[in-house]
Amino acid sequence: xxQYLEVLQDVLVNGDDxxxxxxxxxxxxxxxxxxxxxSDGFPIITTKKVSFNLVKAELLWFLTGSSDVxxxxxxxxxxxxxxxxxxxxxxxxxxxxxxxxxxxxQWRKWRTYGGLEIDQLGGVIEGMxxxxxxxxxxxxxxxxxxxxxxxxxxxxxxxxxxxxSKQEISLHMVQRSCDxxxxxxxxxxxxxxxxxxxxxxxxxKPRELILTLNNTHIYQNHFEQVKTxxxxxxxxxxxxxxxxxxKNIDDFKMDDIKLEGYKCHSGIKxxxxx
Numbered sequence: 043x044x045q046y047l048e049v050l051q052d053v054l055v056n057g058d059d060x061x062x063x064x065x066x067x068x069x070x071x072x073x074x075x076x077x078x079x080x081s082d083g084f085p086i087i088t089t090k091k092v093s094f095n096l097v098k099a100e101l102l103w104f105l106t107g108s109s110d111v112x113x114x115x116x117x118x119x120x121x122x123x124x125x126x127x128x129x130x131x132x133x134x135x136x137x138x139x140x141x142x143x144x145x146x147x148q149w150r151k152w153r154t155y156g157g158l159e160i161d162q163l164g165g166v167i168e169g170m171x172x173x174x175x176x177x178x179x180x181x182x183x184x185x186x187x188x189x190x191x192x193x194x195x196x197x198x199x200x201x202x203x204x205x206x207s208k209q210e211i212s213l214h215m216v217q218r219s220c221d222x223x224x225x226x227x228x229x230x231x232x233x234x235x236x237x238x239x240x241x242x243x244x245x246x247k248p249r250e251l252i253l254t255l256n257n258t259h260i261y262q263n264h265f266e267q268v269k270t271x272x273x274x275x276x277x278x279x280x281x282x283x284x285x286x287x288x289k290n291i292d293d294f295k296m297d298d299i300k301l302e303g304y305k306c307h308s309g310i311k312x313x314x315x316x
Contacts, residue, residue: 043087043276045076046230050222053260054268060259068259076255078234080248083279084301085234087227089271091309096121097231098299105163105291107150112139117296121228122193124314131193141193148183148196167291170205170244179203184218197221198229203240210249213237220255223264223271224314229253235282235299242284243291267310280304 057069099117183196285298
């Protein structure tokens with residue numbers, strides 16, 4: 043995972059210090075790319091502990107198309123609690139725990155004019171089975187007409203799959219706002235997991251994960267944690283195990299997804315900017 047550490051170092055050394063909506067200053071660079079070859083192992087940070095259970099839970103929750111933070115909490119994940127309870131959002135929430143038209147809703151229930159819904163991800167997966175070389179395997183969470191109906195506008199906002207003639211599938215994701223210390227490690231592993239899951243249900247082999255990070259930043263209250271992390275040596279990457287019996291993207295459960303051989307340094311605590 044040296045790709046991640048190199049960007050982290052770049053931001054810390056070369057970034058521009060700016061204010062932002064959270065009230066906590068951030069050091070920022072604009073547009074960096076990271077590429078991860080899945081044949082090298084599963085992409086997860088090893089220079090601090092990343093809770094893979096939380097990564098799994100959030101992604102499975104996205105895949106249900108839910109906006110209810112309580113459904114995520116049932117999976118043992120509370121990373122969206124602060125957003126659900128934020129003062130700026132609670133007056134808009136339609137029920138206790140509602141997060142609005144966030145990621146999973148857009149992926150699976152994109153609302154068209156007239157109230158019809160489009161299952162973007164489901165349609166992409168079906169399209170892969172019919173014509174693997176199509177160039178339209180795109181899923182967008184950035185819906186300008188519904189941004190004010192979301193507890194948090196999408197940070198990872200659009201992704202596209204590509205399948206080679208060798209039946210190798212790659213995924214490219216574009217992220218508009220990138221919290222390098224807390225958020226990006228989750229994003230790397232979440233999209234790596236999504237790539238592997240889609241590969242399995244479409245009969246392809248996962249090849250490469252590419253992330254384009256637009257506003258790439260480190261919050262000022264994370265500087266010391268970042269320095270601690272940069273002083274650590276990465277471990278070899280683990281392997282991902284998916285239950286081979288699962289053939290439908292909607293059938294994956296927590297126990298169908300496991301990491302084998304994940305060796306990492308200890309966790310480093312930091313407060314999330316909301």
